[in-house]
Amino acid sequence: MMSVLPLNFIFSYPVSIQILYFLSSFVIAVAGWNRKMGFWGYLFSSLIFSPLIGLLLVLVSEKKYSDK
Numbered sequence: 001m002m003s004v005l006p007l008n009f010i011f012s013y014p015v016s017i018q019i020l021y022f023l024s025s026f027v028i029a030v031a032g033w034n035r036k037m038g039f040w041g042y043l044f045s046s047l048i049f050s051p052l053i054g055l056l057l058v059l060v061s062e063k064k065y066s067d068k
Helices: 006-010 015-031 038-048 051-060
Strands: none
Touching (some): 038 051
């Protein structure tokens, strides 16, 4: 049975594409540092699903601390 998660497919690509995938996931996780899911939540969601999905999650999530 073939899995549809992109992380399973990324290991079949050249090393340069793999590095780009993991680096973009890391950048998205840093961008989500002060968001609801935090660094680790966005890192794992970007790695498991895709950096594009991780970016969408960062864009729609609320900030962790609100200035009141």
